Amino acid sequence: MLATVTGVAVLAACGLEDHRETAGGGTATSEPPFTPKAPLPSGRSLGPDAHVPSPTGVDDTDATAVAEAWVEVAYGHDTKYDTGPHDAVLRSARWFTAARAKAERAYRPASGAGEQWNSWAAHEAWTTVEVEPDDDGDAPSDSARDAYRALFVDGTAHGRDGWTGTGPQATVYVKLVRSGKGEPWRVDEVRTVEAAVSAPTPSGHDSASAPTTPATSPATSPASSSPSARPE
Secondary structure, X not given: OHHHHHHHHHHHHHOOOOOOEOOOOOEOOOOOOOOOOOEOOOOOOOOOOOOOOOOOOOOXXXXXXXXXXXXXXXXXXXXXOOOOOHHHHHHOHHHEOHHHHHHHHHOOOEOOOOHHHHHHHOOOOEEEEEEEEOOOOOOOOOOOOEEEEEEXXXXXXXXXXXXXXXXXXXXXXXXXXXXXOOXXXXXXXXXXXXXXXXXXXXXXXXXXXXXXXXXXXXXXOOOOOOOOOOOO
């Protein structure tokens, strides 16, 4: 009897659900059924006033150039046309491996793009980013087929009503692959650590606080992470 009571106490202390059956045949706890959110619809086709990056002259044989171009596009949102961060990720697919591109196109983010996105959308804002290396020297050396890059993203949101605010803020870790020496590099894996961004102040300006580790996302803070999240 002492062993049984002790075992139950440990279960409760660990916060684990007690799955033992009750006398009536039910379970000790009852949780409401989970209702998945509807997928977020895709963004609209870009119009002539869209503000999205489209880097040209990128040297595909340079892993750093490919990683920076991918980040610039993946974090270049236009909330007048995009319904969420994943639309920009899809625009960056030209630098994905075939498998990564297929996974991203099949991905359907849950509805709700996040508070920061809603803040941008209220001003029909677009985002621009500064991309800088954020390598502490711990990344593996490039091989003939693999390369790793860490990049810091510092973004600004530009409202069509003249408002400006904090854009994407994140450290992005990118794995690139190629089929052999001299072949083009392609983005194969992405991991993102986003900075926590405070809610907009009454004056209409928002600011970033210290970095934190999110659930991961390719770009800003979507409700669920894409395969590139980060995620995302």
